[in-house]
Structures are given as C-alpha cells and as structure tokens.
Amino acid sequence: MKTILAPIDFSEVSRRVLVEAVELARAGNARLVILHVVQPPMVTDSDIGTTMSAEYSAMASAAAAKRLKRLEKQVRALGCTVQTSSEVGFPGARILQLAEKLGADTIVLGSHGHGAFYDLVVGSTTTRILKAAQCPVMVVPAAMNPGRKAKSKRAWEPVGAWDA
Amino acid sequence: MKRTSPPMKTVLAPIDFSEISRRVVDEAIVLARAIGARLVLLHVVQLPSLLGTGVIETDLPEGFHLQVEQEAVARLASLQKQLRDEGVTAHVIHQVGPPREKILEQAERLDADYLVMGSHGHGALYELVVGSTTTGILKNAGCPVTIVPAAKKTRKPARTPCSAPPHALAV
Numbered sequence: 001m002k003t004i005l006a007p008i009d010f011s012e013v014s015r016r017v018l019v020e021a022v023e024l025a026r027a028g029n030a031r032l033v034i035l036h037v038v039q040p041p042m043v044t045d046s047d048i049g050t051t052m053s054a055e056y057s058a059m060a061s062a063a064a065a066k067r068l069k070r071l072e073k074q075v076r077a078l079g080c081t082v083q084t085s086s087e088v089g090f091p092g093a094r095i096l097q098l099a100e101k102l103g104a105d106t107i108v109l110g111s112h113g114h115g116a117f118y119d120l121v122v123g124s125t126t127t128r129i130l131k132a133a134q135c136p137v138m139v140v141p142a143a144m145n146p147g148r149k150a151k152s153k154r155a156w157e158p159v160g161a162w163d164a
Numbered sequence: 165m166k167r168t169s170p171p172m173k174t175v176l177a178p179i180d181f182s183e184i185s186r187r188v189v190d191e192a193i194v195l196a197r198a199i200g201a202r203l204v205l206l207h208v209v210q211l212p213s214l215l216g217t218g219v220i221e222t223d224l225p226e227g228f229h230l231q232v233e234q235e236a237v238a239r240l241a242s243l244q245k246q247l248r249d250e251g252v253t254a255h256v257i258h259q260v261g262p263p264r265e266k267i268l269e270q271a272e273r274l275d276a277d278y279l280v281m282g283s284h285g286h287g288a289l290y291e292l293v294v295g296s297t298t299t300g301i302l303k304n305a306g307c308p309v310t311i312v313p314a315a316k317k318t319r320k321p322a323r324t325p326c327s328a329p330p331h332a333l334a335v
Contacts, residue, residue, distance in 0.1 A: 024199075027200075028194075108308075133313060136280075136311065138309070139308065139309045141309075145306025146306075
C-alpha cells in the first residue's frame with residue numbers, strides 16, 4: 001500500500017491540501033497520514049522562557065491532536081485508511097523525518113503556510129521540502145483556477161475540524 | 165451545453181527530455197491512471213538565446229528554427245510510440261517559446277487538473293533549490309503541481325563511530 005503524507009497547519013490552504021490528499025489517497029487506494037507540527041516559540045535563554053515554551057508546545061500539541069482526531073474520523077468515514085500525528089519541532093525537519101520513516105510515496109503540501117515567514121514565491125518550509133524530499137511532492141496552490149474548481153465540486157471538504 | 169457526466173480530468177506533464185523526464189512521465193502515468201485522467205505530455209522548445217554570443221539571427225542556417233521544432237516533434241512522437249508499446253495512451257503537444265509562459269498557457273488552455281514536472285530542467289540556469297521554470301510555475305499555477313525529485317538520493321548511512329566513506333578506506 002502506498003503512503004501519502006499530508007502535513008497541515010490548519011491554515012486555509014491546508015483545507016485544500018486535505019481535499020487533494022484525500023482524493024489522491026482514495027484514487028490510489030493509499031494510506032493517508034496527516035501530520036501537524038507545532039513549532040515551539042523562540043525563547044531567550046532563561047529558565048522561565050524555556051518552561052513557558054515547553055508548556056505552550058504541549059498545550060498546542062494536545063489541541064492539535066484533538067482537531068486531528070476529528071479529521072481522522074471524517075476521512076475514515078470515506079473509506080480511507082488514515083492516521084494522524086501531532087508533533088513538536090521545526091516543521092521542515094519533522095516533515096522530512098516522518099516522510100523517510102514512513103517511506104512516503106508522495107508528500108502533499110500547501111504552497112504557503114507551515115512557517116512564520118511568508119516567502120514571496122513559495123513558503124520556506126515548502127521550499128525546504130522540495131529541496132530535500134526523496135519522493136514526489138504535490139504542491140497545492142492557495143487559489144485554484146475556476147475551471148478546476150467546478151470539476152471537483154463534489155469533492156469531500158473537511159467540516160468543523162478547523163474550529164479549535 | 166448540458167453535461168451529464170463530469171468532464172474528463174487532465175494531467176499535464178511538461179518534459180524537456182532531460183534525465184529527469186522519464187521519472188516525470190512515470191509519475192504522471194501513475195497519477196493519470198489513479199484518477200482516470202487523460203495524460204498530456206508537453207514539450208516546449210526553447211530557442212537558444214543569441215544574446216552575447218556574437219551570432220545574429222541572420223547568421224543561423226536557413227530553417228534552423230524549423231529544424232529544431234521538427235526535432236522536438238520527432239522526439240515526442242517517438243516517446244508517444246514507446247509509451248503506446250507499454251500500453252499507455254498519451255497526447256503530445258509541443259510549443260515554441262519561453263517554457264514557463266508556455267506551460268502556464270497550455271495548463272490554462274487544457275484546463276489541467278494537475279501538473280507533474282521535474283524539480284529541475286526546463287531552463288538554462290540551474291538554481292540551487294528549485295529550477296527557475298518550476299518556481300515560476302509554482303507561483304502561478306491554478307492547480308496542484310507535483311514536483312518529481314531529480315534522482316533518488318542515496319540515503320545517508322547511519323552514523324556510527326567508526327563509519328567512514330568508502331573512498332576514505334581506499335589506500
């Protein structure tokens with residue numbers, strides 16, 4: 001069974017990423033792994049900062065796990081083999097690590113998101129993945145052309161999981 | 165016009181007959197099969213820039229452009245035949261001009277649902293991260309773009325205290 005890895009960050013483009021990843025997984029009868037990476041906030045070199053950062057990461061990770069579970073349920077209901085994973089770390093590195101560990105056949109990600117800095121061309125995390133990934137990477141744009149949108153009208157859309 | 169069934173989807177794979185192209189074609193075939201889409205292979209003939217070469221347009225042998233174009237048509241036809249022998253139906257088209265513009269133009273004209281292309285190729289200048297044509301496509305495409313990596317990179321061997329690259333062991 002092939003494996004599709006879909007890193008999402010619950011941004012608007014992530015919604016498109018999920019729709020595309022689910023469609024791909026269903027068409028290719030592949031296992032879908034949805035990953036969310038919580039990036040710990042930068043802290044100065046102080047014990048309080050480090051503790052707060054760790055607390056924040058743990059909280060954010062737990063919240064993400066809940067949302068991921070809701071998504072997992074929806075996707076499974078479509079007859080898809082699906083797993084979710086919530087991790088803490090630098091998104092680019094984590095995504096590549098998991099892709100390698102799973103032996104992912106395709107990574108589906110958004111052209112933006114996944115990072116604090118908005119690149120003009122392609123997001124920094126996406127650029128990093130494109131540079132280092134061993135497998136094909138499907139980059140989903142934030143805006144689809146109208147003709148394509150019309151064709152995939154009946155596609156599944158995530159419901160509710162975007163509300164924290 | 166009344167549509168009874170959803171229109172057929174299209175996978176568009178721009179190729180430049182570089183090393184990566186066969187991998188791109190294979191990936192596009194897998195995708196097209198999975199979603200039941202038609203496969204279109206696009207080759208953009210980029211005419212060599214004469215800028216700074218000291219050669220001027222009129223110095224080129226007569227019919228140069230036509231010859232370059234005919235060569236592209238022949239290569240596409242040969243690839244199409246090879247794929248047919250493998251049981252794959254592919255439509256082929258060629259265009260002459262700057263790759264990025266032509267690829268986007270055809271993607272729009274064909275109402276492409278997916279683009280599949282190599283991380284490099286399609287341009288004279290090799291960028292460190294992603295080729296310039298590919299970057300331009302990623303920025304402007306209205307559909308998902310699958311980027312196929314240049315080559316299966318060999319996985320880094322697990323780091324062990326006494327591991328040394330093979331060449332370091334040769335005396």
